Amino acid sequence: MKIRIDKASCVGNARCAAVSAELFPLNEDGYIAVEEIDVPEGMEALARRGARACPERIIVVVEE
Ligand code: F3S
Numbered sequence: 001m002k003i004r005i006d007k008a009s010c011v012g013n014a015r016c017a018a019v020s021a022e023l024f025p026l027n028e029d030g031y032i033a034v035e036e037i038d039v040p041e042g043m044e045a046l047a048r049r050g051a052r053a054c055p056e057r058i059i060v061v062v063e064e
Contacts, residue, residue, distance in 0.1 A: 001039040003047055005032050006058040016059060019050040024059075 003023070010032045016024035017032075023046055027033040039047045051059040 001044050001047060001064060002062040003037040003039060003051065004060045004062055005035055005037075006060075007032055007035045009056055009058045011056055013055055015053040015055065016050040019053050020046045023047055024050050 012026075012030040014026060014030055017026050020043070023037060023039065023043060025033045037047075048061055051061050
């Protein structure tokens, strides 16, 4: 499973990082720091929850 993030559209809500700071690291300005993440085994539910948590709806889960 992968996560894709439309990084340029991030407004710094930080809800994703509140779900998992490991999956959704923020940069020093509080915006999402990554564009694509390979979700480690066992973290799929957190990945989905983090994606749903973003009010901007810019986090997409890609099932493989
Ligand atoms: Fe950005 Fe959405 Fe996270 S706006 S910081 S990707 S909750």
